[in-house]
Amino acid sequence: MRKPKDYRAVIGNTEYLPIVIGGMGVDVSTSAMVLEAARLGCIGHLSDAMVPALCDRHFGTTFTKNKAERYHRLQAEEPAQVHVPQFNPQEYRLAQMQYISNTVEKKQGTGGVFVNCMEKLQIGSAREILEVRLRASLDAGVDGITLSAGLHGNSMKMMSEHPRFRDAKIGIIVSSWRALRLFLRSASRVDRMPDYIVVEGPLAGGHLGFGDDWTQYVLKEIVADVMNNLEQEGLKIPVIPAGGIFDAEDTMFFLEMGAAAVQVATRFTVAKESGLTDTAKQTFFEAEENDVFVAPVSPTGYPIRLLRSSPCLNSNIAPQCIPLGYAMDSKGRCQYVDAYNATGISESGKKLPVVEKMCLCYHIGRYDTWTCGASVVRLKETAERDSRGIYQQPTTEQIIQEYLGERTAEVKERQERRMCVAQERGV
Ligand SMILES: Cc1cc2nc3c(=O)[nH]c(=O)nc-3n(C[C@H](O)[C@H](O)[C@H](O)COP(=O)(O)O)c2cc1C
Secondary structure, X not given: OOOHHHOOEEEOOEEEXXXXXXXXXXXXXXXXXXXXXXXXXXXXXXXXXXXXXXXXXXXXXXXXXXXXXXXXXXXXXXXXXXXXXXXXXXXXXXXXXXXXHHHHOOOOXXXXXXXXXXXXXXXXXXXXXXXXXXXXXHHOOOOEEEEEOOOOOOHHHHHOOOOOOOOOEEEEEEOOHHHHHHHHHHHHHOOOOOOEEEEEOOOOOXXXXXXXXXXXXXXXXXXXXXXXXHHHOOOOOOEEEEOOXXXXXXXXXXXXXXXXXXXXXHHHHHOOOOOOOHHHHHHHHHOOHHHEEEEOOOOOOOOEEEEOOOOOOOOOOOOOOOOOOOOOOOOOOOHHHHHHHHOOXXXXXXXXXXXXXXXXXXXXXXXXXXXXXXHHHHHHHHOOEOOOOOEOOOOHHHHHHHHOOOOHHHHHHHHHHHHHHHHHHOO
């Protein structure tokens, strides 16, 4: 019987094992996790969300402080001219280069270090900074760039003059053939088709590429639709399904359907190498069906799947646009700022909780935007608890091996143990 480890994803001219760890911002898919994926012959994604702030945390740079100082200086000199985002493209480029090359330089193995470029973060200047992010990622030597669902009408063009434009792998995440068709049109204008297409369904973690009607969609149907349409157009582009793919069996389903690989994330949120705090990881393990919901609280305007206990919800933190401001558009607008300003104060003079939106920059940077895929409720199946009831975090390597169908004995043993415990409890 074939297992996922017997398949290879051919992306561009490179063969990978068919497991792709999706980008998990901010710093949930850490450098250590991505390097493990690459070492094992798979693909791992860094997320490029809030990179200057991450450089400050990891490398002691002062990009965030510099940005705030630029704002205050300008405000003192010419208050009428100041719109909050004061990102400096040169500084942004330095940050992006540093963040990505720090991982690329340490790569071992035949897998890939890719970056997920999240266009939904406007970063004050949708075009200018996006171009900086894309080109600096290529300069830093990243193996591949995955454009995460946004419109990305100009992304290919922005990179088209770069010497690595045709040698680096470039892919896109879409949730429908309709979105893909638009992207393919813009790609054909620079005569460069994507090397792979991630088709993300409604059960994924992070922001969803669907509206309120996300429950109407089923991943395998969208994948089949995309594959059929590609075939009709005579396009042979590897397809990589994502969203709710939990184990080797699910992986096999899509590989047998003709997918090149699968993109997965939620299982890795609780890995030793995940950037989430231990408290968040334990909460993820313990999650039950009722603890998870899809909420309209992200200032990006896209729905996001969250645990109800996420500390980001109903917080009243003052907007952090001066140091951060990654969710602000070019006019200096952020949906959280609007929601904050519209929220009143209590009788005792305290700001009331901001219910409609959350400050994504502040909370995601502090690891307390607990976003997860719908399969988070199954994480408890995948780990043992110690005598204190604490779930033991698996390593990235162990999770990858399980997806590849390499640890079937351990998985079976765990399932049997769980069933025994359930029987003992009379469940
Ligand atoms: C904690 C977390 C953070 C995520 N962050 C991002 C992100 O920054 N950009 C993005 O395109 N997708 C993001 N995603 C989506 C994943 O990359 C992936 O495509 C999806 O979650 C796969 O489904 P699964 O989690 O059910 O395996 C995130 C997912 C999780 C769980």
